[in-house]
Every structure is written in C-alpha cells, then in structure tokens.
Amino acid sequence: MSMKELLQERKDSIFEKWLDRVIMTYPSESSNFFKNKKNRFDNPIGSTLNKELPILLDALINLNDLDEVSNSIDEIVRIRAVQEFSAAQAVGFLLLLKKVIREELDGKTEISVNVDDWWSVEDKIDRMVFMAFDIYMSCKEKIFEIRSRSFERQTYVLDKMAERAAERSDKGEEMNAN
Amino acid sequence: MAEDKYKQEDLLKIEYCPPRKDWMDSKIDFEAKKGNWCYSAVPAAMEYLDLNTEMGKWQPHDKDWPLPDNWKEIIFEGLHDRLKKFRTLQIFMDICVRCGACADKCHFFIGSGDPKNMPVVRAELLRSVYRKEYTTAGKLLGKMVGARELTVDVLKEWFYYFFQCTECRRCSVFCPYGIDTAEITIIVRELLDLVGMNIDWITTPASNCFRTGNHLGIQPHGVLDSLEFAQEELEDITGLKIDLPVNRKGAEILFIAPSADYFANPHYFTLLGYLALFHEIGLDYTWSTFASEGGNFGLFHSHDMIKRLNAKMYMEADRLGVKWILGGECGHMWRVIHQYMHTMNGERQNGLEEPVSPITGTKFENAKATKMVHIAEFTADLIKNNKIKLDPSRNDHIIPTYHDSCNPARAMGLIEEPRYIINAVSNNFHEMPENTIREQTFCCGSGAGLGTDENMEMRLRGGLPRANAVKYVNEKHGVNQLLCMCAIDKATLPPLLEYWVPGVEVAGIHELVGNALIMEGAKERTVDLREEPMLGFDEESEKVSAATGEDTENV
Known part of the structure; x- marks a missing residue:
C-alpha cells in the first residue's frame, strides 16, 4: 500500500484525531463547545477547524500545490494569532498531524510504507508550518498597523481642517505675490 | 551536566494540552498576557x-x-x-x-x-x-x-x-x-x-467629560470649530449654506451627539447627515458646546459617576430653555438615558415637556419620563409621515448590512426603527444571520471602555463572532459597508474588519440618510458625504450615460 493510498483510506480517522488534538490545545473546559456546537456563527473557531483541516489533509494526500491551501492556513492562523498562544503554539497545530499519522501507523506491522513517501509527507507538513509562520507574522504586523492607524481615524477632522487652512494660506501667499 | 538534566526520551514527551487547573487557581501572569489587559488609570x-x-x-x-x-x-x-x-x-x-x-x-x-x-x-x-x-x-x-x-x-x-x-x-x-x-x-x-x-481609557475620558462636557476634552470653541468646518464641507457637497444653531436660547429642541462625531472617522460623516437632515426639515433646534457629549463613561466607573456626568444634559436643557432633547447615534449613552437618567437626575427636568415632533406632530410617549428621543425614532417617524424626500439609488454604491449596537438593541429595544430607515435609504440592504443580530447581536468586542490599543489581541478575538457574520454576508451578497448606531462601534469596528474582513467599511445610519436626502435648492449631487463618487451620479457615469443616451436625471 502506498503512503497516498494509506492516508486516503484512513483520512476520516486521521482528521478526527487531528481535530481532537487541535481542540485540545484549548483549555479542556472549552473543548466540548468547540467540538460539538455546530452552528458556524455560534462557534466560528470549531467551524473553521472543521472546514479547513480536511482541506489541508487533502492537500497533503494529493500532493497539490501547497499555495492553494494558503487560504485555509490563513483562516486558522489568523484566529490563533490573537489568542493566548505563543508563536510556536499558534503554528504548531500543523505538526500535530505528524504525530497523528505516526500513531495511525504505529504497531501496525501489516503496513509497510516507503520511507521516501513518509519523508515527502513530513516535508510537506514542514512547508505548511513555514507558510503558517509567515501568515502568523503578517497577522502580527497587521495588528501593529491597525494600532497605529487608529490614531489617524481619531484626528480625521483635525487633519482635514489643517489641510484646508494650509490650502488657504498657500492661496493667500499666491495672491500677495501677485 | 546537560545529559543529567535533559534526557532525550523526556524531551520527546511533548504535552500538547494546556495543564488542567482548578478554576479557583487565580494567579494571572500579566507580563505574559500583554495584549489582554489595559493600562491603569493615571x-x-x-x-x-x-x-x-x-x-x-x-x-x-x-x-x-x-x-x-x-x-x-x-x-x-x-x-x-x-x-x-x-x-x-x-x-x-x-x-x-x-x-x-x-x-x-x-x-x-x-x-x-x-x-x-x-x-x-x-x-x-x-x-x-x-x-x-x-x-x-x-x-x-x-x-x-x-x-x-x-x-x-x-x-x-x-x-x-x-x-x-x-x-x-x-x-x-x-x-x-x-x-x-x-x-x-x-x-x-x-x-x-x-x-x-x-483603566486609563475609562478614567481619562470621564475626567475630560467632567471638565469640558465631553470625553475628548474638546473645549467649547473646538466644538464650534468642528461644526463650522462641517457646515463648510456640506456647502461644498450640496451647494447649500446649512443652518448651524449653537448654544441658541429658546430653541425648541436640544440636540446631543457623542463627541467622536465632531472629529473622528467615520463618525463625522454621520454628523454631516444630522446637519443636512435638520436643515432640510427646518428644525427649531440647537447644538450645545457644553452638553457636547451624549456618551457617559461614568457607566464604566460607578452609579455615582453616571449621575454626575449625566446631569449636564438636563442642566443645559434648562439653561437654554428647550422643550425636549434629541439624541444622536450612540450606544451606552442610550443605556444610561433609558435605564438611569430619569431616576438619577429626573428632578433637574425644569420646563421640559413630553416630546412631540414639530414636523409630524407625533407624540413620543415612550420618552415621557426622560424627555429625550433617539434620532432613529425621530427620523423613522419623518419617513413614515412622508416629511422628507429620499433617493435610495444615491446609495447604490453601498451594499450595507446592519450591526445592532448592543445597547440600543438590548437595553432599549430599538430594533425595527433603524431597519425601517435603512430600507428607505438603500436598495441593497442584507441582514446578517438571525443568531447574530437583533436581541442576539454580537458585540463589537470593545465596548464598556475597552476600546483602547494595548488590548488589541483581546479586542480582535472578542469581535470574531461579529466579524465572522459580516464575512458571511460579504462573501454571499458582496456587502461592503457595516452600518451601526454607536460611537464606540464606529471607532472599533473599522480595525476589527480590517483584520477579519478587509474591504468592508463602517458607517452610521444618518450618513446614508444624508446621502439619500433630497434637499431643496441643492446642486446636483455627484459625491456622497465622504466625497466619494455615487454610482450613476458621478461625472464619469454621466458621460457614459450621455453617450448611450440613457436618462441621467436622478432627483
């Protein structure tokens, strides 16, 4: 059985376990809510994980162009970037997939996987982590931009008044010069 | 040494879950939780x-x-x-x-x-x-x-x-x-x-308010400057020199808006909307440079502080000799007015009468106790009685949804009036999902004095449920503007959307009223109150329409 066939066959089980692991990065009292509350508007975090993790898993199995899943990584990392996670914890949810797949293979002697295939899966997960880290950094930069831009909004009218006063003074100077 | 301390097999045992803690374990590591708390009061x-x-x-x-x-x-x-x-x-x-x-x-x-x-x-x-x-x-x-x-x-x-x-x-x-x-x-x-x-973001505005009458600490001449500037801007847009009554004794109505309306973006465009509306209906009213704040950060301190900051509304109404008070688009301002004002400061209502709209004759019985009417009720009543002419197609460049600001929706039940107005001034209104609006509306995540910058991460995750619903209507219907009627919302929703749903702007309801309002004697409008071209009304569109022989009459 090739690695691809194996992952395809066990996709549902891998997804369930991965989802559980990601949800377990939150306090245990909240995991039930994230997992079981189905309405996407009442539970945006759980719904996002339910929607995006299978897309990432698909990309891993089918060796798609990883750029196509950048949006799915963004959806998850954007949330984790404003939660009480360190940078490593915010992007580390992708590494949990390695652990889940290893566990899925562990002790199952009937399964033999080509080591190159396994390394290629690990490489792909690693690349996703790098993408996640770039996205995480861009989220943090965005937050700093937002912080600085909020001052501009507060002084909007003052800035416009100053602009108008400057225009008038320029016009006055021109008239005097003439 | 290191080998004794760190064993490879131990290091490989990674615990991915946060440790279980007793909820009574209360130690907070503030240093590690920056982005989640606000600076202390000065x-x-x-x-x-x-x-x-x-x-x-x-x-x-x-x-x-x-x-x-x-x-x-x-x-x-x-x-x-x-x-x-x-x-x-x-x-x-x-x-x-x-x-x-x-x-x-x-x-x-x-x-x-x-x-x-x-x-x-x-x-x-x-x-x-x-x-x-x-x-x-x-x-x-x-x-x-x-x-x-x-x-x-x-x-x-x-x-x-x-x-x-x-x-x-x-x-x-x-x-x-x-x-x-x-x-x-x-x-x-x-x-x-x-x-x-x-926290500073609550205490400094409250002390400003106690000193100058508004949270921003704008002195009377500053308020007047801003209003006069708005008058000039409206003249550029409409060609009309609008009325600007300030501190006018003997006016029938005192109008009080949140102070951010004077200076901040996008609040200011709502202020332009108020001014245009009052001019068009010939309202006998006045602004005050002393009762220059509708909001009340006393609410985030104590009941005593609420009373202390709120009293100026009735005192100024008394000084100016008005009959009743009209209030602008604000959130917690209305919780204070609706739930506390009469009990706390009712004895200061010298000479105030039960509010009656001078334009429609409608008696606002719901405001009998406080003598203060919300502008959404006032404008909805004008529209209902056909007292203003509106051209909703002037807002065709805007595809709005409406965020029920928490306090007007849940603290005073003002749910239908804003929608009635929006439907009269827009052809493109789309609601967000049911469990995110009306009484169940999700907060902006930054109210009650938390709209500062040092706690931005906390604000952004607190606002996620709201932004998530906006994102849904943005993707489904192309919504590009989130309407609300709260000054805190207008300050805090723009950063929230910039992070979660870039491209969606925030506006007040009366900004769209100002766009759609047909004003007698006004020049042909080509731009909205933000001086941005209106779809089908701007010069470029006119040229295209003229070339194709389409009628460009819009009013």
Whole structure:
C-alpha cells in the first residue's frame, strides 16, 4: 500500500484525531463547545477547524500545490494569532498531524510504507508550518498597523481642517505675490 | 551536566494540552498576557474625579501592586453597601444554578475558549468571595461549596476578567433567571474603583467629560470649530449654506451627539447627515458646546459617576430653555438615558415637556419620563409621515448590512426603527444571520471602555463572532459597508474588519440618510458625504450615460 493510498483510506480517522488534538490545545473546559456546537456563527473557531483541516489533509494526500491551501492556513492562523498562544503554539497545530499519522501507523506491522513517501509527507507538513509562520507574522504586523492607524481615524477632522487652512494660506501667499 | 538534566526520551514527551487547573487557581501572569489587559488609570485623572489615588502610578504587569493597606476592608464595605442598596445584586449572587445557558454566549468566550470568559464563571469570581463572606455553607465548607477567600491574586483576577467584559448583555438574553451579568461587572468595577484600580481609557475620558462636557476634552470653541468646518464641507457637497444653531436660547429642541462625531472617522460623516437632515426639515433646534457629549463613561466607573456626568444634559436643557432633547447615534449613552437618567437626575427636568415632533406632530410617549428621543425614532417617524424626500439609488454604491449596537438593541429595544430607515435609504440592504443580530447581536468586542490599543489581541478575538457574520454576508451578497448606531462601534469596528474582513467599511445610519436626502435648492449631487463618487451620479457615469443616451436625471 502506498503512503497516498494509506492516508486516503484512513483520512476520516486521521482528521478526527487531528481535530481532537487541535481542540485540545484549548483549555479542556472549552473543548466540548468547540467540538460539538455546530452552528458556524455560534462557534466560528470549531467551524473553521472543521472546514479547513480536511482541506489541508487533502492537500497533503494529493500532493497539490501547497499555495492553494494558503487560504485555509490563513483562516486558522489568523484566529490563533490573537489568542493566548505563543508563536510556536499558534503554528504548531500543523505538526500535530505528524504525530497523528505516526500513531495511525504505529504497531501496525501489516503496513509497510516507503520511507521516501513518509519523508515527502513530513516535508510537506514542514512547508505548511513555514507558510503558517509567515501568515502568523503578517497577522502580527497587521495588528501593529491597525494600532497605529487608529490614531489617524481619531484626528480625521483635525487633519482635514489643517489641510484646508494650509490650502488657504498657500492661496493667500499666491495672491500677495501677485 | 546537560545529559543529567535533559534526557532525550523526556524531551520527546511533548504535552500538547494546556495543564488542567482548578478554576479557583487565580494567579494571572500579566507580563505574559500583554495584549489582554489595559493600562491603569493615571493619578491626575483619578484625582480630578475625587477617586482613590493611593495606588499612585502603577501598571498591571508590575510585580507588586501598591494597594492601600486596608484594601480588603474597602472592598467588603463596598460590597456590603451595594448588597443593601441593589436588590438585584443580592438576587444575582444567590439564584444562579449554574445551568450553563449563558456559558457559550459571550463573544470573549467564543473567540478565546478561556472558560473564565463564560459569563457564569466570570460572575463566580465574585460569587465565590460572596459565599465565603456571607453564607454559612461557604464559611464552613469553603472550596467544597465554591467559596474562597479574597486575596490579592483574586483581586488581580477581577481586574483581568471584569475588564474583559463589555457589559453587552448578550448572556442575559439566554439566562432563564434573568441574571444580568453586566450588572455584576458594573458592581465589581465599582469595587475596584474604590481601591483605586481602574483603566486609563475609562478614567481619562470621564475626567475630560467632567471638565469640558465631553470625553475628548474638546473645549467649547473646538466644538464650534468642528461644526463650522462641517457646515463648510456640506456647502461644498450640496451647494447649500446649512443652518448651524449653537448654544441658541429658546430653541425648541436640544440636540446631543457623542463627541467622536465632531472629529473622528467615520463618525463625522454621520454628523454631516444630522446637519443636512435638520436643515432640510427646518428644525427649531440647537447644538450645545457644553452638553457636547451624549456618551457617559461614568457607566464604566460607578452609579455615582453616571449621575454626575449625566446631569449636564438636563442642566443645559434648562439653561437654554428647550422643550425636549434629541439624541444622536450612540450606544451606552442610550443605556444610561433609558435605564438611569430619569431616576438619577429626573428632578433637574425644569420646563421640559413630553416630546412631540414639530414636523409630524407625533407624540413620543415612550420618552415621557426622560424627555429625550433617539434620532432613529425621530427620523423613522419623518419617513413614515412622508416629511422628507429620499433617493435610495444615491446609495447604490453601498451594499450595507446592519450591526445592532448592543445597547440600543438590548437595553432599549430599538430594533425595527433603524431597519425601517435603512430600507428607505438603500436598495441593497442584507441582514446578517438571525443568531447574530437583533436581541442576539454580537458585540463589537470593545465596548464598556475597552476600546483602547494595548488590548488589541483581546479586542480582535472578542469581535470574531461579529466579524465572522459580516464575512458571511460579504462573501454571499458582496456587502461592503457595516452600518451601526454607536460611537464606540464606529471607532472599533473599522480595525476589527480590517483584520477579519478587509474591504468592508463602517458607517452610521444618518450618513446614508444624508446621502439619500433630497434637499431643496441643492446642486446636483455627484459625491456622497465622504466625497466619494455615487454610482450613476458621478461625472464619469454621466458621460457614459450621455453617450448611450440613457436618462441621467436622478432627483
């Protein structure tokens, strides 16, 4: 059985376990809510994980162009970037997939996987982590931009008044010069 | 050495879950939680408001907080007074059965997963102390019955979590007992205020308001400058020199708006809308440069502070000799007016009358007690009685949805009027999903004094449920503008959307009214109140239309 066939066959089980692991990065009292509350508007975090993790898993199995899943990584990392996670914890949810797949293979002697295939899966997960880290950094930069831009909004009218006063003074100077 | 300390097999045992903790474990590491709390109040502002300044200069991440020696005594005396004074507090302390109906309704919990952001647990932070002090079971059995001592760590935990509640009251909608967690937050913040613990973003605006009449600290001439500037801008846009009555004695109506409307973006465009509307209907009214703030940051301090800052509205109405007061688009301003104003300052209503619209003759019976009418009610009534002409196609470049601002929706039930107005001024209105609007509306995540910058991460995750619903209508219907009628919303939703749903702007309802309003004698409009081209009305569109022979008449 090739690695691809194996992952395809066990996709549902891998997804369930991965989802559980990601949800377990939150306090245990909240995991039930994230997992079981189905309405996407009442539970945006759980719904996002339910929607995006299978897309990432698909990309891993089918060796798609990883750029196509950048949006799915963004959806998850954007949330984790404003939660009480360190940078490593915010992007580390992708590494949990390695652990889940290893566990899925562990002790199952009937399964033999080509080591190159396994390394290629690990490489792909690693690349996703790098993408996640770039996205995480861009989220943090965005937050700093937002912080600085909020001052501009507060002084909007003052800035416009100053602009108008400057225009008038320029016009006055021109008239005097003439 | 290193080999002894770190063993490879141990290092490979990675625990991915956060450790389980007893919820009573209250130690907060403020240094590690930057982005989640707000800076403390500056002593000068505290002093100006006659608040306890014993703590002097301090910040939450300081290792030791310079609490007054008798801080515990102050808290318990304060709690005792309030339990006697507010029957609701006593009931809220005793009747919660921890059914959990509120648990997953708070936007901060939904966005963070922090169990102490569940309204029931947040309230337990106070209840546990109450049980220990006031109940026999709590005194005898302690932790077994959810009772605990008030310690410095508990006090710090109060500061951390009760400034992570926006008093939006979504949780109270779902409580079968009607417990209003916002009231519990209000009381705990009062208690913290007594020992001198508050945040700068609340205390400085309140002291500004006490000094100048508005949170921004704008002096009377500054308010006038801004209004005159708006008058000039409206002349550029409409060609009309609009009326600008300021501090005019003998006017029929006093108009009070939140102070951000004078200076901030996008609030200011709503102010242009008010001015255009009042000019068009020939309203006999006045602005005041003294009662120049509708909002009331006293609400985030204490009941006494609410009363103190609110009194100026009636005092100024009395000085100017008006008959009633009209109020602008603001959120917590209306919670104060609707729920506290008459009780607190009703005796100052000299000469005020039950409000009657001078344009339609409609009697606003709902405002009989306060003598103050919300502008959404006033404008909806004008539209209902065909007193203004509107061209909704002037807003065709805007595809709006409406965010029910928490306080107008939940504290005063103002739900249909704004929608009635929006439908009259827009052809493209789309609602967000049912469980995110009206009484169930999700908070912006930054109300009740939390709209500052140092806690941005907390604000952004608190606003996630709201932004998530906006994103849905943005993707489904192409919504490009989020309407609201709250000054805090107008300040805090733009950054929220910039992070979660870039490309969606924020606007007030009366900005769209101002765009759609057909004003007598006005020049042909090509731009909206933001001076951006209106679809089908701008010069480029006219050229295209002229070339194709289409009729470009729009008014």
